[in-house]
Amino acid sequence: MAKVKLEHLTKIFGKHVKQVTEMMQEHAPKTDILEKTGATVGVYDANLEVNEGEIFVIMGLSGSGKSTLIRLLNRLIEPTTGSIYLDGEDISKMDKKQLRDVRRKKMSMVFQNFGLFPQRTVLENTEYGLEVQGMPKAERREKAEKALKNANLLAFKDQYPSQLSGGMQQRVGLARALANNPEILLMDEAFSALDPLIRRDMQDELIELQAKQGQTIIFISHDLNEALRIGDRIAIMKDGEIVQIGTGEDILTHPANDYVRAFTEDIDRSKVLTAENIMVPPITTNIDNDGPNVALKKMRAEEVSGLVAVDRDRHVKGFLTAENAVKARENGSALDAALTQMTTVHKDTLLSDVVSVIYDSPAPLAVVDDDNRLVGVLIRGRVLEALADTTDMEVE
Structure with missing residues (x-):
């Protein structure tokens, strides 16, 4: 059984949902739907499965729907139609209490902006999520220190975010997400604000941390080189639709259509083929x-x-x-x-x-x-x- 499974997941922004749904059933393009109804289809009938313990990258150009999709997974955005399964249980049907428990105990999210509290130390930032859960201070401190140690940041636990580089701040954000040992880690363009050298280091750290702790990671990126570097499998989106899912080698050697082919044409295949x-x-x-x-x-x-x-x-x-x-x-x-x-x-x-x-x-x-x-x-x-x-x- 897949760790995460999406079935016919759709998000429509705007009115005339019934008309949009009927047009989608006729496979109308997103641009036609917008022109005729004024509504935007953020995610268009998405179906995919993410295996336990894999790094699954969702990528596409700006406006492709990738960030909307990842926010649907933990219902930061509510789906219009479709189902989101976690270990076989439909998240889209959960009440607020059940959803809150999932967010606290099973899923963590890392955003592009680090979201650290400037008035809190590195350690206090890292234990924040555990504090919200009501975990006793000694226990949450132990877990936070363990997460910082795994991220090679324990020596900086008493410093403040302003004293850290951008890369180190992002590592604190990652440590905070990992502190409660979530089963699933959602990462939305988490490294895109970093300079190339720090970004590559963070990619290496993510791979190493995932190997140690075995989380299922769903990673949003617009950078194919990044996707090929860290992803076990990749989904490519266009206009809200998933147009191809496969390994990096699958996508490079057997692109599903001209869009995917154009998307991958500048990639150095010697750094992908084995x-x-x-x-x-x-x-x-x-x-x-x-x-x-x-x-x-x-x-x-x-x-x-x-x-x-x-x-x-x-x-x-x-x-x-x-x-x-x-x-x-x-x-x-x-x-x-x-x-x-x-x-x-x-x-x-x-x-x-x-x-x-x-x-x-x-x-x-x-x-x-x-x-x-x-x-x-x-x-x-x-x-x-x-x-x-x-x-x-x-x-x-």
Whole structure:
């Protein structure tokens, strides 16, 4: 079951809701609805699922509906129609008390403006939400200090916001949101006011904190580079509609329409595509079973001049060239003595990081999974092809 699920969620700003709804059922464009009714469709029949423990980025240009959508999730804005499910329970049907409990205990939100109280210290700002909940002072202080420690801010707990840089203030805002250990963290353009270097640091910190604490994070951004950097999956919005949902690689290589294609055309794909996207199937020899004759026969059959040597568990042991296999046969030696070193890379290694490695490698690169088992091979020609094709790349 999804952690968060939206079904036919719609927000209409203005009058003539019935007429607008009828026009939406006919799939009328947002601009036509505005012209004929004077009403604005902020979110247009949105459907999506967010998995537990993922960073899900919702993005689009100004006016696309992304900020409206995130405010619908905790009902800062009331939906016109549709359902919002949290762990299978419909938030849109909750009364004020139930909704208040959800906001206090299950969801926290971080805004672009840090929203810190200037007269409160860093520690007092961080424990504010817990104070509102009525938590005893000693307990809330302990939780706040833990959140500040995770954000590397504990040493600054007695300082005031005016004494901190913009990046540090944003980290305090993030620590405050995380202090009560929410299951879901909503972040609306949280880093967009920061300069590029601080912004990148905050992105790294968010990824690290999420890995430690496992929150489900729904992150609003207008920056595709940011979305690709932090997001497990991305939803792209246009005119209130969700036009595509997928991983960064899905969206770059298989854009749903011309809008998404234009949206992504300036992205450096070498910083998105991974070894797994461009690897080729490996041709192997098992050093626990095969000898030089079997290895040479495989090379002739496959029309290659080398094989990846693995053991029974498919752990990479080295690279076997035809020349070394012939020498091993002539000397009557085992294959393991004829192997040359082979560089391995994890399947999630970015293409940009592969380039320098493969240029210095005399052999192909072995691609391995989390268990260090061989899953593919990177050859220089395939890497160059992927780098050269930056406009309409199809990954097989």
